[in-house]
Amino acid sequence: MNPIINYRIIFSDIDGTILNEQKDISEQTIAVAHQLFEQKNIPTVLISARMPAAIKHLSEKLCPSAPLIAYNGALIIQHTNGENIILHSKTFPSEVARYAIEQSLTEGFHVGLYYQDRWIVNGNDSWTQHEIYSTKIHPEIIDGNTMLSLIDSEVPNLQKLMVMAPSVTIDKFAKLITEKFSDVATVYRSADTYLEVTPSGCDKRQGVETLLANLAIEPFQAIAFGDNYNDLEMIKFVGMGVAVENARETVKAAANMMTGQGTKDGVAKALKHIFEL
Incomplete structure (x- = not known):
């Protein structure tokens, strides 16, 4: 040593x-x-x-x-x-998640919400299955509209938001969310098809x-x-x-x-x- x-x-x-x-x-x-x-x-x-x-x-x-x-x-x-x-x-406010979920309803991408040991996803898709395999954890699986109704009442503050989508979609969404929420959230691209959002700083x-x-x-x-x-x-x-x-x-x-x-x-x-x- x-x-x-x-x-x-x-x-x-x-x-x-x-x-x-x-x-x-x-x-x-x-x-x-x-x-x-x-x-x-x-x-x-x-x-x-x-x-x-x-x-x-x-x-x-x-x-x-x-x-x-x-x-x-x-x-x-x-x-x-x-x-x-x-x-x-440290957390970030629900309006970040609301924006992501609303975008996912039209763009069709995967959204995962995280707070402490709670993990909620907007569908049982291939992205969800990959994360289950990697982490050995099973999320709550709901649809996007139900997710919207939950964020204010049950998970008003979040510690991570994950978006999974083709790289072109990630390019577009990363730019949008950075422009709108750079004061409260940090955006990190962990892979071409993965975008992670955590509290600012x-x-x-x-x-x-x-x-x-x-x-x-x-x-x-x-x-x-x-x-x-x-x-x-x-x-x-x-x-x-x-x-x-x-x-x-x-x-x-x-x-x-x-x-x-x-x-x-x-x-x-x-x-x-x-x-x-």
């Missing part, structure tokens, strides 16, 4: 970074995380655009007592004594910064792993930013260190190297 820096915490993105080809965490990665926590009291914290329920089962394999950061930093949860303690929560760097302040840990004492554009500022913010081999070129350029493929235990290999395990 670096003899000067005393690393105290590890952050890792999930999809594309720490999951294997079976969409799970490998035994090798689990073993390394356990060793670091048991021997050095260094927790591994998962940070993702996912909802908490889609992170929790993975987090418990790595470090059951560690917090988790959901919705790209909009929600930070500590699981203690069977209860979820909210350390940080929320990103993974902010999530990491908030949790570090809560734990009285300095940024230079943190390690972070990532692969995609929404990991970039987090990678640059911490003391040791690590890009997996399959990361975007901009993420690789910003990282302090490169490691192997995310699906091939890249995280575990880097941690073994950093801590000389």
